Amino acid sequence: MVFLEVEMPWNVLIDPDKLDAKGLLLRKAIIIRLLEDIANRKASKEHGYYVAVTALKKIGEGKVREMTGEVLFPVTFTCITQKPSKGEVLVGTVDKILKQGLFLKSGPMESIFLSEKTMKDYQYSAGDNPMFLNDKHSKLEKDTLVRFKIFGIKWIESDRHFQILATLAGDYLGPL
Amino acid sequence: MKGSLKGGDDASVKGRHIKIDSDSDSEGFLEEKSRTSSKGSSVKGGGKIPSDSLKSGKKVSLDSLKSGGKASFNTPIGSGGKDYKTGKAGGKGSLPHAQAVKVPIVEVDLKLELDLPKDAKVLMDCEATEILEGIQDHLLVLSRDPEIKMPESFNKALQHSKYGSHYTDVQSVRQVLDTLKVNGVTDGEICMIGNILPESVDEVYALVPSLKDNRDNNEGPIKDVLSNLAKYRNPK
Numbered sequence: 001m002v003f004l005e006v007e008m009p010w011n012v013l014i015d016p017d018k019l020d021a022k023g024l025l026l027r028k029a030i031i032i033r034l035l036e037d038i039a040n041r042k043a044s045k046e047h048g049y050y051v052a053v054t055a056l057k058k059i060g061e062g063k064v065r066e067m068t069g070e071v072l073f074p075v076t077f078t079c080i081t082q083k084p085s086k087g088e089v090l091v092g093t094v095d096k097i098l099k100q101g102l103f104l105k106s107g108p109m110e111s112i113f114l115s116e117k118t119m120k121d122y123q124y125s126a127g128d129n130p131m132f133l134n135d136k137h138s139k140l141e142k143d144t145l146v147r148f149k150i151f152g153i154k155w156i157e158s159d160r161h162f163q164i165l166a167t168l169a170g171d172y173l174g175p176l
Numbered sequence: 177m178k179g180s181l182k183g184g185d186d187a188s189v190k191g192r193h194i195k196i197d198s199d200s201d202s203e204g205f206l207e208e209k210s211r212t213s214s215k216g217s218s219v220k221g222g223g224k225i226p227s228d229s230l231k232s233g234k235k236v237s238l239d240s241l242k243s244g245g246k247a248s249f250n251t252p253i254g255s256g257g258k259d260y261k262t263g264k265a266g267g268k269g270s271l272p273h274a275q276a277v278k279v280p281i282v283e284v285d286l287k288l289e290l291d292l293p294k295d296a297k298v299l300m301d302c303e304a305t306e307i308l309e310g311i312q313d314h315l316l317v318l319s320r321d322p323e324i325k326m327p328e329s330f331n332k333a334l335q336h337s338k339y340g341s342h343y344t345d346v347q348s349v350r351q352v353l354d355t356l357k358v359n360g361v362t363d364g365e366i367c368m369i370g371n372i373l374p375e376s377v378d379e380v381y382a383l384v385p386s387l388k389d390n391r392d393n394n395e396g397p398i399k400d401v402l403s404n405l406a407k408y409r410n411p412k
Contacts, residue, residue, distance in 0.1 A: 003299040046293045082336075172382045
């Protein structure tokens with residue numbers, strides 16, 4: 001999941017009581033509202049997961065909305081996002097183990113599925129502490145650090161997150 | 177006089193409506209939603225289910241999951257019961273996707289497909305760590321203000337990036353890696369090399385297979401870069 005630094009346009013709505021003639025307070029109100037908007041948005045298909053706002057580049061001219069008295073400011077800002085892309089090499093930790101495969105966590109992504117079918121020679125081994133083992137006694141159990149590759153991504157609009165499929169097929173992939 | 181006022185009002189109201197649409201930023205998404213839901217309903221309402229789902233296994237299985245993952249949908253695909261159970265356990269249901277697609281086990285040349293939004297710059301993990309740690313320092317003061325809200329991904333991303341930053345001097349690492357640009361190595365590939373912390377040239381080619389196409393040109397420079405990078409590695 002590469003980090004991106006993106007410059008984005010946005011529209012910020014400010015309540016009339018936050019409008020202050022002394023410039024700086026208005027700027028603060030805009031920044032707070034922008035941070036809130038971004039936090040609520042969580043992620044987008046285009047940019048990935050929003051991580052942090054780094055700079056407010058430009059505040060355009062505000063337009064009053066007649067019905068509510070709120071003022072709409074067009075702004076430009078830069079933010080850091082994290083976006084998964086196909087073919088990328090990542091490191092994650094094993095979160096859950098099932099017979100059919102396991103779930104990995106990496107950064108903001110909580111359920112990256114690594115199917116038993118894309119795990120090369122690893123075999124499921126049941127027990128109190130289920131794990132996947134291969135011939136060379138390398139094992140995948142809970143909290144193992146794994147280097148994997150992303151080979152499938154799907155954006156789920158309703159939950160605002162990405163479904164990710166991982167693979168270990170390839171050299172230099174596997175537990176670290 | 178009255179009439180003209182009225183007209184003005186109308187126009188502004190219209191203008192506002194348009195604005196609401198554009199700043200809600202959800203146009204494309206809404207459209208997509210309705211599309212998928214209509215797909216779902218077309219699958220739902222017919223006796224054609226088995227043939228449909230067999231034809232385009234991947235999509236239908238996902239749709240059926242969305243619409244409640246009815247067992248009857250899954251059965252024609254094969255391992256229906258299993259799919260349904262694990263989908264539920266995972267909560268996100270990415271498993272049936274995997275099973276329905278029937279992936280070939282060896283997929284050696286899975287190339288990096290970076291799909292960058294416009295005005296975006298790729299950052300290496302170590303660069304991101306520097307920025308995020310800077311923000312975290314400010315947050316110690318800022319968090320006293322309850323109005324300031326950070327995205328939930330912030331802490332997770334910071335943790336993740338910390339793991340990926342193995343260098344003592346980020347600027348020099350960037351300089352060293354940027355020399356590869358002359359040899360046609362893309363930003364995405366450079367970023368991967370920086371994040372992976374490869375020990376050998378073979379490891380680079382195995383993990384970033386898109387570099388292989390131009391191996392004649394970039395093998396030498398990559399070797400140089402790796403030995404240079406070793407100087408800046410964080411002793412663990």
